[in-house]
Amino acid sequence: MDRITHWENVYQTKSSTEVSWYEPDPKQSLDLILEAAGEKRGRVIDVGGGQSFLVDRLLDSGFKQVAVLDISSAAIEATRTRLGERASRVKWMVADIAQAESLGEFDIWHDRAVFHFITDPDDRKHYMELLKRSLPIGGHFIVGTFAKGGPEKCSGLTICQYDAATMQAELGSSFEPIECSEYLHTTPTGKPQQFFFGTYKRID
Ligand SMILES: C[S@@+](CC[C@H](N)C(=O)[O-])C[C@H]1O[C@@H](n2cnc3c(N)ncnc32)[C@H](O)[C@@H]1O
Known part of the structure; x- marks a missing residue:
C-alpha cells in the first residue's frame, strides 16, 4: 500500500x-513552540x-500565520471542520513531505x-533540504520521534528511532541544538511510548 x-x-x-x-492536550509541543518563539508570534x-489540537492552541496563542500540512486529505478536512470559522485563519496543505518542493517560509x-x-535515506534528504528552504537562519525546528528503545512500529509501519546524536547527524551543522529531552506519551489504551523531542535553531 502506498503512503x-x-x-x-x-x-x-x-x-x-x-x-x-492521540493526545487531548498537545502541551509538550506547545510549550516547546512557545519557548522557541519567545515574544514573537x-x-x-x-x-x-x-x-492534532495543536493548531487550535497555536491560534489561541496568537501566531500570525499558522499552517498545517498532512499527506491525508481526510485528516485535513476533519481538522478544518472541527475548527469551524477559525479554519479560515489557517493555511491548509495536503502534501507528502518527502516529495513537496516548496511550502513558503516559516519561523x-x-x-x-x-x-x-521517513525510513528511506533519499526521502530524509529531501525532508532536510525542504526544511532548510523553508526555515530562514534563526528559525526553529521542533521534532518529536520515537526514542531509542521506544516502539519499533506505529500504525503498522516501520519507523526510525532517534536520540540527540542521531538527530543531529540528520540535521548536520546548519542546526544547533537548543534542548533535547525524552518524553513519555501514553496511548488511549494505556501503553507508554518513549519519545525523543528536540528543538534546533538554524544557524547557517
Ligand atoms: C502519528 S501521526 C501524528 C499526527 C500529529 N502530528 C499528532 O501529533 O497528533 C502521523 C501523521 O503524519 C502524517 N504523515 C505521514 N507521512 C507523511 C508524509 N510523508 N508527509 C506528510 N504527512 C505525513 C499522517 O497522515 C499522520 O497525520
Missing part, C-alpha cells in the same frame, strides 16, 4: 481519539498535523511523530 492510501485509510476508518498518537507550520517548523516514518 497516501495508508494514511487516508487510517483517517477514514479510525476516530481521532482511538489512534495511538510569527509563522509556524505543523508538519503531519493530522487531527517555526513543528513535527510530532512524522519524521520517524
